[in-house]
Amino acid sequence: MTTRIGLVGAGFIAGRHVDVLTSIEGVTVAGIADPRADRAEVLAARAGAAAYAHWADLLDVERLDALWVCVPPHAHGEVETAAVERGLPLFVEKPLATDLGTAAALADRIDAAGLLTAVGYHWRYLDTLELARELLAGAPARLVLGTWLDRAPRVDWWARQDGSGGQTVEQATHLFDVARVLVGEVEAGWATGSRSPDGPGDILDVCTAALRFDSGAVGSFSNSCLLPRAHRIGVELVAPGLGLWLTEHQLVVTDDDGERVVDRDVDPFEAEDRAFVAAVRGEGDDVRTPYREALRTHRLAVAVATAAADGGTVRL
Structure with missing residues (x-):
């Protein structure tokens, strides 16, 4: 068929x-x-x-x-x-x-x-994400650092707030989704952001958020679209005796044995x-x-973006 x-x-x-x-x-x-x-x-x-x-x-x-x-x-x-x-x-x-x-x-x-x-x-289909989850099973993450430092995509709707929702909603949402998979749900937080004369359109060109998870872990998530090219995009996690740096292409593991790089074997797309x-x-x-699960990540991204625009509390 x-x-x-x-x-x-x-x-x-x-x-x-x-x-x-x-x-x-x-x-x-x-x-x-x-x-x-x-x-x-x-x-x-x-x-x-x-x-x-x-x-x-x-x-x-x-x-x-x-x-x-x-x-x-x-x-x-x-x-x-x-x-x-x-x-x-x-x-x-x-x-x-x-x-x-x-x-x-x-x-x-x-x-x-x-x-x-x-x-x-x-990113949920990365075999390296699955490896990170296995490593964290015995030592849950206590600190999460998400960064999306990049250029602005060259499409007209992206730099408009009413077109994309801003970089936090359009791109950094991947960081929040990975954090939810590896760390759990967010309990509360705070965010701020701003835009400069050199930034594209009317969106915030820098944003940062500090979040606390239900598990007690804390996280910092920052994004900017002011760079000429992709610079640093990924999620870093710190757990007792374990450090992880996950990107779309590889996982860097730091533990008692030293540091090793694991390249992905799966094309997640x-x-x-x-x-x-x-x-x-x-x-x-x-x-x-599925859509309902994705809505949980979208809700978090929108809450962070809203708080960043107002310079205040992330309300979930």
Whole structure:
């Protein structure tokens, strides 16, 4: 049987998903929709799919088994609602929205429909993340340091607060998600941020937060988009007799035996797509971030971003 996939959005992330999906035996990318017709046509040609100018046309014309939603943060909401109404399994790229209300309402609709979903927190599929979790099982983390020091992506919506929700919501959300996996839930915190004349758009170009976890661990999370290129992106953890530095590409372990570097063996992008296709087919059950679980991370990211804008308490 052929599994027919539709994609909404034809940007960089959608292209990465297309490369994986077209490599899976028995999967057909049937159609791709994007309001920029030129982008839709280019990516559709790459996938051997039909191009659509609007997601409604894609849903009306194509017979789909699942839908990948790869739109900018501000564009979430309507397309997911339409997919829920059709009972279409949904893979949604993070962040879930620019705000909390849109995502919370969608989570309720998805739960009511009993719909199969996954969200693109692809770090959860890192084999190095699993190794970090195993190492921390005997020595829980006491300190967490998350950093996302990078440049601003060159897309027009990213530097607008109403387009992306800001860097904390759009990028640093990965750091919060990893921290939740490895350390647990956040109890309370404080955050602040600012923007400079040299910063892009109207978003905060520097932000830092101090958080306390239910376990008693404490964490510091900082992000900036002022650099000319990616500089330092990852999560550092300190536990009794153990230090870990996790990035998307490797894990550095410091313990009594010295320091060792473990490179990842798994492409997390490929792993998350293959896992969701398997779930859609009823052949697997390795969806690690369904929508309701992703909402917990999104809620934390939005709370930190809101506190940073106000210079105050992180309210969860």
